[in-house]
Amino acid sequence: MASEFEKNSTNMYVEQSPKGLENGQVQRNIDDDGREKRTGTVLTASAHIITAVIGSGVLSLAWAMAQLGWVAGPVILFLFSFITYFTSTLLTDCYRFPGPDSGKRNYSYMEVVRSHLGGFKVQLCGIAQYGNLVGITIGYTITASISMKAVVRSNCFHKEGHQASCIVSNYPYMVIFAIIQIILSQIQNFHKLSWLSMLAAVMSFAYSLIGLGLSIAKVAGVGHHVKTSLTGTIVGVDVSASQKVWRCLQSIGDIAFAYAFATILIDIQDTLRSPPPENKAMKRASLVGVFTTTLFYVLCGTIGYAAFGNNAPGNFLTGFGFYEPFWLIDFANVCIAIHLIGAYQVFCQPIYSFVEGRCIEKWPENKFIKSQHDINIPWLGVYNLSYFRMIWRTIYVIVTAIIAMIFPFFNAILGLIGAASFYPLTVYFPIEMHIAQRKIPKYSFKWIWLHILSWACLVVSLVAAAGSIEGLIQDLKTYKPFKPQDHD
Template sequence: MALPDSSFSVDSSTKYDDDGRIKRTGTWVTASAHIVTAVIGSGVLSLAWAVAQLGWIAGPIILVIFSVITLYTSCLLSDCYRSPDPVTGTRNPKYMTMVKNILGGMQYKLCGLAQYVNLVGITIGYSITASISLVAIKRSNCFHKNGHQAKCHSANYPFMIIFGAVQILLSQIPDFHELSWLSILAAIMSFGYASIGVGLSIAKIAGGEIVHTSLTGTNIGVDVTSSQKIWNVFQSIGNIAFAYAFSTVLVEIQDTLKSSPPENKAMKKATVTGVSVTTTFYMLCGLLGYAAFGNDAPGNFLTGFGFYEPFWLVDIGNIFIVIHLVGAYQVFAQPIFELVESACSKHWPENEFITKEYIVNLPVIGSFRVNLFRSIWRTLYVIFTTILAILLPFFNSIVGLLGAISFWPLTVYFPTEMHLVQAKVPKFSLTWIALKSLAMFCLVVTLLAAAGSIEGIVTELKTYAPFS
């Protein structure tokens, strides 16, 4: 949180909300940008592969089901931002705070564990994805220059290091409230690369190349074995769940909204906008990607075009992905930064290394707040996630596991439980039964998706050699 500037006098009502915190200025438009940035991330790239495992019937149905569930539970979650009343109650600026105030007990600690493990996992996943796109750029240029038979192998880890270096710099942005410009830029990039992927898919389809698709996806005995089919179906469900995962940062996004109109109303509008836009792109990328590549759809569908013409357009698409993930990494990392920094400030309020901020004047940028503890700890965090990304570069399996870990507790269980408590829904009423059934259904889906992803990681570890 920014510190009051005592060097000049300003009407406090213009700088602070009624609870003494810095006045928020976000709108449903900026919140929509944050949501699109968070949702259309690396998840969209695996959807063609996911649809290939599920086929023409189950693929679109599961995409729609996850879209509807995410939209509904996100609206329930937005009503819990203030409690006990959704409009006039006390603000809950963090997901954990919300769970603690509404559900109490140990549940908020379980929520924190699920949320922050997932946030760390997503930042690792984005480091992997960015490196895949950077490698695709290098390889496409190599093939264009030397021919498609050339040996253009390139290791991922140098690009992960480059991505980490950029994140170290951006991580010095003090807090979430100063990230709107980065989210808007990242959202524009996401539209760009998704549109390029859709356009290339249409061009590939129009080219008349024969690919094999089916109502049930990959064929047992032709494309996969029976056991591979089962595990891949489970993993693809996890991939789709991950593609819609933004509940992890929904509360933090809502906390950027100004208090009028009521935050829950603005957030619902932003959620409907964000989920509708992303679902449209997901359908286009998933279905057209499957139509273009068939049952051989690659794990990252944009890199599947990377070795053919027009190489420059594929390069642009992958550049857009990298720029988008630069911003998305920060959207998911900022809650982690804030958790550690606020906890340390609370425990050691007199320690100047932790609490003191220095104003540094930079050309063009202007004044910038620097804190030594913040700078060192955030740098170490980025280094940590980069090293883990280098050690575990399994794109589809990691994406599926992250989706499985986060979807049930954060997108379904806690939002429905808090709604039941805050709205005082009677036990065994129709609404109570419906929400409990939804939670149970999603738990089963989560367990199956996690099993498929873990099996995928174990299989890949058998043949993986780090730094190769």
């Protein structure tokens, strides 16, 4: 990760239309950096953000609220939303270097860090970003399989009764999910992904609204009595003292995961057309995305807690907090699966771009890596088939599916991924690059309060990671591999 593929990737696009450039023709389909004209808008960028953010994390918020209670739960949600939006505005200004409105484009998070900070921080960013992206794709494989099998279990409960075991294995559904991803992974890049993000965003709204509606119906139902409190689960009644501490910490990690999109922010910004300046459009998209998701999170978390109380399941749609109407539960879980199919692609495209760019940089004359074959697909146009892209992306999907089969845990995985990625990618690098870009004097008031924010978020991430690791250890103690189990 010591070097990026900036030069080579730029040359690739310049070489695609040399004749027009030589003849002095106006290249209306080429941007100022020689790449294909960007067509993204605030709408498409917002869709990418919502697809990335309103994900499986929303399903665990009722459980997180149950651990934290009526006071700490909403406060932490709003706190994470504010921090996420604030640092995202700092990061969007770093897309171009040296100034936010003009200058050299940076095509990835690593390139942004190289331009503004340089040194070992580039490698640190690469480890944090791509490790996080790999973790998210594994987590989405787990979550999608849980939602797929929940459809089968819902129908089983409807036929056999709510007390039936209805045990179903995750593994066949992980295989199905992997096959779908192998096909979709042949989508060339982020620029071709807008339609899938739009579909995924609609699906995320659909299942969030269904979960919200079912929770409201449960709260309004006759004879509804559940136990809630200002501080959440009660020590000595619902949980032990140690369980209370660990679960609260894991809940913070879950909420952090629910706001994770800094890893792909630069990739999304690189799809935006200009004018208006990319940073201004991206700030508007970030505001729309964070505001929309926070509204959904508060509603789903608080009303979900009101519906289930301190016994809220880890995933209120697949954990069967609801059994009826079974057909609506089935539809919601299908929406979750479709959404995660799109979200998987949104998060793995930066991985694909990085690996393929590095390979082209290292072996520029290799025909297997560089060669592409035009295939005319009816109604879809011409597709550029690359055997290298097809083989390596297929291998990546298979590897993530195998890892997901080995560790099919939901809440602990979400919390660990959120805790590990939140501080370096959402807080540390945006703040450090903002200080470097604006040349903020050391020990000035602004420098001090930015570092206080950074250190506070580091402490939060460390304790959240500790809680998630403890939860993962407990899951491992009770897990029996290669047997049908439920980790919802």
